[in-house]
Amino acid sequence: MSALRSTRSEILGAATAGLVVVFFCFILLWHDPLVFWNDDYELSILPVFADMARSWSEGHWPILSPYSWVCGNLAGEFQYGTFSLFVNAAVIFIWKFPLTFPQQATALSIMHLFVLAMGAFLLARDRQLSIPLSIFVALVASLNGWIICWGATDWFGALGAFTWLPWAWWGAGRALDPRRTKWRFLWPAPFVYLLVTGGFPYTVLMLLLLIGLLFIKSLVQTRSIFSISPMLFGIALGFGLSAPAWLAVLDLVQGSARELQPPSAHWQWLVPPAALPGLILPSWTVNWTDFSSKSVPHTATELACGLVAPGALVAGLVWRVRMLITRLKWEFVLLLIVLLLCMIPTAGLFRWSFRWLPFFHLVLAICAAEVLEQRPGSPIPATAALALTALTALAMLVLHTAGSYALPLTWLLLGLAAIWLLSELLLRDSEFQKCVPVVIAFLALLATYLCIPTNCDVPRYNFSQELLKPEPLDPERLYLSIYPWAELTYCIANKPQPVGQVLRPGSTSMWAGLHFINGYSPIRAAGMARKFATTIHGEINPDVGSYLLSQQAGKDGELALLGVDGIVVARELDLTPQPGSGWEMVVSTDEGRVFHRHGTPFARVRSVTSIDSRPNEQFASATISKITDSRNSVEVDVDVPSGDRPALLTFSRPYFRGYEARVGDQKLVLTSYRGLFPILEVPPGAHGRLRLTYRPYWLVWGGAVAVICALVVVLSFLAAVNRRT
Secondary structure, three states, X not given: OHHHHHHHHHHXXXXXXXXXXXXXXXXXXXXXXXXXXXHHHHHHHHHHHHHHHHHHHOOOOOOEOOOXXXXXXXXXXXXXXXXXXXXXXXXXXXXXXXXXXXXXXXXXXXXXXXXXXXXXXXXXXXXXXXXXHHXXXXXXXXXXXXXXXXXXXXXHHHHHHHOOHHHXXXXXXXXXXXXXXXXXXXXXXXXXXXXXXXXXXXXXXXXXXXXXXXXXXXXXHXXXXXXXXXXXXXXXXXXXXXXXXXXXXXXXXXXXXXXHOOHHHHHOOOOOHHHHHHHOOOOOEEEEEOOOOOEEEEEOHHHOOOOHHHHHXXXXXXXXXXXXXXXXXXXXXXXXXXXXXXXXXXXXXXXXXXXXXXXXXXXXXXXXXXXXXXXXXXXXXXHHHHHHHHHHHHHHHHHOOOOOOXXXXXXXXXXXXXXXXXXXXXXXXXXXXXXXXXXXXXXXXXXXXXXXXXXXXXXXXOOOHHHHOOOOOOOOOEEEEEOOOHHHHOXXXXXXXXOOOOOOOOOOHHHHOOEEOOOOOOOOOOOHHHHOXXXXXXXXXXXXXXXXXXXXXXXXXXXXXHOXXXXXXXXXXXXXXXXXXHEEEEEEOOOEEXXXXXXXXXXXEEEEOOOOOOOOOOOEOOEEEEEEEOOOEEXXXXXXXXXXXXXXXXXXXXXXXXXXXXXXXXXXXXXXXXXXXXXXXXXXXXXXEEEEEEOOHHHHHHXXXXXXXXXXHHHHHHHHHHHHO
């Protein structure tokens, strides 16, 4: 019974920590109703999640999307959490309600912040920290500057994955505990699975670093490899459960534009050493290297951690350094490694090292809580916080690093540090004294976000609910949209009026179920993205767009082969598809012009008698009927005349490795037109129902591995429950 009561109290405490975070978010919403509605959330995340909800309502797993060629492989893009049961369940649930776009984004972020806070609380409790200090760890982990300014308001994939890092750490710690049963390897498995499928490669690196540290720590302490085998087995099960997710991204990234990113990208968004005083005063402003590789003044909001953590850590290092090094040497090593990784260039497919910051904040909060736990009620941490705040404020004046937001934030944080010190002196031996660091951290973070904008100067667009409607475009046509750089042209600062109804920038075509070549894709898989030189945000290279419209828009051009029968041109560009006799302008607005190819929309499957990629061959004309074009497959009745010539079918959908085709039981050899779309040679006399299905190796083998691991987890769990009973 005592164990049951303890479990209930832990659950109640974790829920309380989560509710405190939710309350904090509601205050931010009161201050700015659009706080969670920025940049990538608008261009990418929310439109894709709307399409995922549509896919589930149609009875399909959202592996592919028919509404974007550049962003057509949702599973391979990784950031959308296609294989995460939690992300999919959250999307299905939220999309059941008639919410506006900003409200949907808010619900998604707050739901994950709530779970993140619960995990951080449980992690802290397993380290024998008090309930107030565990809530403090939860606050810093879920409300630090990087999570609020980037993860929860822009890069949702980062939040979706990091939500589960404290849980995975908690589970790994339990798997290492020899006092638990032999089934303890089950603890980390589900959380590792949720972390990996959450959709952020950086968090997977964080997990691997954490596993490495726990491995070495346990090996040094026990000098037995068997002591860490439960943790390693549980983590292996988690990676097995998530196998389709990481195999998909490894497959899609081969030959992608992401592999060819310029070396300068590895030097962008490093945390400069000169910015570290921002841990005390987030208004501290020095030069950072931004997305354009320019060194520009930047406010260190990403370093905001609520004043208490750095003050407590510095106090501990000065006050009881030997004891802390003995007790926290492994955590200090991890803290220093992560801080170093924040400040050095990346390598390979990774970029923007400041993405390590949420892990840094989590480890910092744990170290600070351990310091406060050693001498509860001591005024030394508060004194250190007040001194550090005052010295940092003085340095801002001397070094001219105050930036635009120093006031009133500096006075507010000085006042909170002074209140903390007075509280420690006046409330000795009081129960409320234990909660003072939590309150100070809460108010310091709140003051930071009320005084400094949380969107870190990323663009915001005025996308209205009208984007749910396809008008004035035709859902039966495939469009190519040509528009200038969206971040500069269509942000609210330059276009305060509603935008996107004609152009559908990024992946916004998915809201209304419109078929577009364009799409938001950080990976930009080989094929369409590289052929059209698209940027991450979905823009077609202007020179490529001009060439396509002037040279390849005719009835025998490349656009016709793709199945493009609609062109959208932004008002800022003076382009018209040629020859003009083949197109008619059907819409002209202040935003852009829409052209439709004469005649009815192209069929999704067509039989061609010749193709320029095989110039010396002629093909028979097959009869095509009863086309069923779904997300992950195409079915069509085909009838090829007898003779010595096969038929050649083209499919108007982006090509990805993994398609297979069959007529009845006969498997056919599928190729592609220059990596752009599938083409299929059907032998003479073939007749019957042809089925083109997307079955890549990573889905087949990754799915098999996931099923096997799931069976191991379920059977082990049942055995553990039976043994306990």
